[in-house]
Amino acid sequence: xxxxxxxxxxxxxxxxxxxxxxxxxxxxxxxxxxxxxxxxxxxxxxxxxxxxxxxxxxxxxxxxxxxxxxxxxxxxxxxxxxxxxxxxxxxxxxxxxxxxxxxxxxxxxxxxxxxxxxxxxxxxxxxxxxxxxxxxxxxxxxxxxxxxxxxxxxxxxxxxxxxxxxxxxxxxxxxxxxxxxxxxxxxxxxxxxxxxxx
Amino acid sequence: xxxxxxxxxxxxxxxxxxxxxxxxxxxxxxxxxxxxxxxxxxxxxxxxxxxxxxxxxxxxxxxxxxxxxxxxxxxxxxxxxxxxxxxxxxxxxxxxxxxxxxxxxxxxxxxxxxxxxxxxxxxxxxxxxxxxxxxxxxxxxxxxxxxxxxxxxxxxxxxxxxxxxxxxxxxxxxxxxxxxxxxxxxxxxxxxxxxxxx
Numbered sequence: 558x559x560x561x562x563x564x565x566x567x568x569x570x571x572x573x574x575x576x577x578x579x580x581x582x583x584x585x586x587x588x589x590x591x592x593x594x595x596x597x598x599x600x601x602x603x604x605x606x607x608x609x610x611x612x613x614x615x616x617x618x619x620x621x622x623x624x625x626x627x628x629x630x631x632x633x634x635x636x637x638x639x640x641x642x643x644x645x646x647x648x649x650x651x652x653x654x655x656x657x658x659x660x661x662x663x664x665x666x667x668x669x670x671x672x673x674x675x676x677x678x679x680x681x682x683x684x685x686x687x688x689x690x691x692x693x694x695x696x697x698x699x700x701x702x703x704x705x706x707x708x709x710x711x712x713x714x715x716x717x718x719x720x721x722x723x724x725x726x727x728x729x730x731x732x733x734x735x736x737x738x739x740x741x742x743x744x745x746x747x748x749x750x751x752x753x754x755x
Numbered sequence: 756x757x758x759x760x761x762x763x764x765x766x767x768x769x770x771x772x773x774x775x776x777x778x779x780x781x782x783x784x785x786x787x788x789x790x791x792x793x794x795x796x797x798x799x800x801x802x803x804x805x806x807x808x809x810x811x812x813x814x815x816x817x818x819x820x821x822x823x824x825x826x827x828x829x830x831x832x833x834x835x836x837x838x839x840x841x842x843x844x845x846x847x848x849x850x851x852x853x854x855x856x857x858x859x860x861x862x863x864x865x866x867x868x869x870x871x872x873x874x875x876x877x878x879x880x881x882x883x884x885x886x887x888x889x890x891x892x893x894x895x896x897x898x899x900x901x902x903x904x905x906x907x908x909x910x911x912x913x914x915x916x917x918x919x920x921x922x923x924x925x926x927x928x929x930x931x932x933x934x935x936x937x938x939x940x941x942x943x944x945x946x947x948x949x950x951x952x953x
Contacts, residue, residue: 638908641897673951680947684882684940688889695890696897699839703898704909710836711902713911742882745943749878752950753871 591670594751598679598744599663605740606656609690612733613649616642616697619726623719634720641700642727648693649734655686673752680748687741694734701727789868792949796877796942797861803938804854807888810931811847814840814895817924821917832918839898840925846891847932853884871950878946885939892932899925 619642620635636642659679666675704724707715717724817840818833834840857877864873902922905913915922 634908639906640900640904677947677951681944684885684943687882688885688936688940691886691889692893692896695893698890699894699897700901702838703901703911706838708837710832711911711914713901713909716909738886742886745882746879749875749947749950752947753875 588670591751592667594747595663595667595670598747598751599660599667601740601744601747602656602660602663605737605744606653606660608733608737608740609649609653609656612694612730612737613646613653615726615730615733616646616649619723619730621720621723634716634723636727639700641696645693645697645730645734648689649730649737652686652690652693652737655682659683670751676748676752680745680752683741683744683748687738687745690734690741691738694731694738697727697731697734701731786868789949790865792945793861793865793868796945796949797858797865799938799942799945800854800858800861803935803942804851804858806931806935806938807847807851807854810892810928810935811844811851813924813928813931814844814847817921817928819918819921832914832921834925837898839894843891843895843928843932846887847928847935850884850888850891850935853880857881868949874946874950878943878950881939881942881946885936885943888932888939889936892929892936895925895932896929899929 616636620633620637622633636646659682662675662679666672666679669675701724703713703715704720704727705715705717707713814834818831818835820831834844857880860873860877864870864877867873899922901911901913902918902925903913903915905911
């Protein structure tokens with residue numbers, strides 16, 4: 558009876574009815590598959606929160622005072638000295654905040670695997686957060702590279718010879734931010750896979 | 756006869772059959788809407804090519820020699836001097852190449868608006884290209900900011916007082932790269948909208 562129905566529709570509207578038939582036949586399997594994707598999305602989101610928070614925290618606590626000073630000046634390096642590192646801290650804090658706020662939506666997506674509007678919303682917000690995290694990580698990486706190597710053409714000297722601890726902390730924060738970026742790419746890939754028709 | 760069919764399936768499998776019915780009924784309208792989205796995608800892609808190519812070309816042609824020189828040294832600034840600007844040039848060239856190669860896929864998506872595998876592929880590749888373009892633009896922006904303003908804590912002096920033309924060209928390239936990034940975000944948004952079930 559059921560397959561006979563499908564054939565009747567197929568004659569009337571060939572291209573879409575075959576899709577309709579497929580949906581009817583594989584619906585329970587598709588739901589399970591989408592639930593699995595939603596759970597992976599949730600776990601990845603937790604990982605992204607850890608990466609983003611540790612990046613922000615490492616950058617925020619990075620300051621170093623050298624053990625020698627003159628009468629007028631103490632040698633000290635902190636993220637405050639560089640506008641790029643300030644931007645990094647703000648951007649990673651924003652990304653962490655967004656990720657924490659997105660956790661409830663991710664849980665709703667596990668409970669209701671067919672809510673495509675929710676997935677679309679998360680995908681778009683993830684794309685914006687990806688852009689923010691990438692720009693923060695890349696800008697900080699450019700400055701960290703300069704701090705490590707300097708640049709002879711423009712006469713900018715490497716400062717990591719003096720501020721070793723500061724440079725290590727900042728480099729760690731940049732690596733953590735790039736981990737966050739990679740997790741975001743996987744999150745977008747998963748959302749896109751789950752949005753696709755089956 | 757047709758609506759009777761749908762009702763029969765509805766009894767058997769309530770949630771998915773209503774979707775199957777909707778597909779059959781609104782198929783022509785949905786196709787037109789998806790074709791429109793695909794055409795906008797194509798136009799945006801052309802705009803992104805222009806932005807990416809002009810960013811790469813502006814950066815590639817940015818060098819300036821100062822009109823005075825000593826016996827051993829001529830003062831010259833070029834993108835070659837900064838590893839970050841070299842990365843910018845390579846990344847924007849890669850993004851331009853990807854965009855040109857994606858044009859045929861975009862045209863196929865106009866001709867066949869229901870090819871969701873193609874849209875998924877473009878969305879994933881667009882996400883990777885977005886990350887590449889954003890990192891290049893942000894890293895170059897950090898260095899350009901430093902060239903304009905310098906940094907007193909680390910004793911890096913602003914070089915834009917001397918190399919005015921160079922700095923203007925490089926700043927233009929960064930702005931162009933960010934335009935490309937914004938277009939990519941819209942491309943991903945459109946692909947996600949088109950992937951969504953209706």
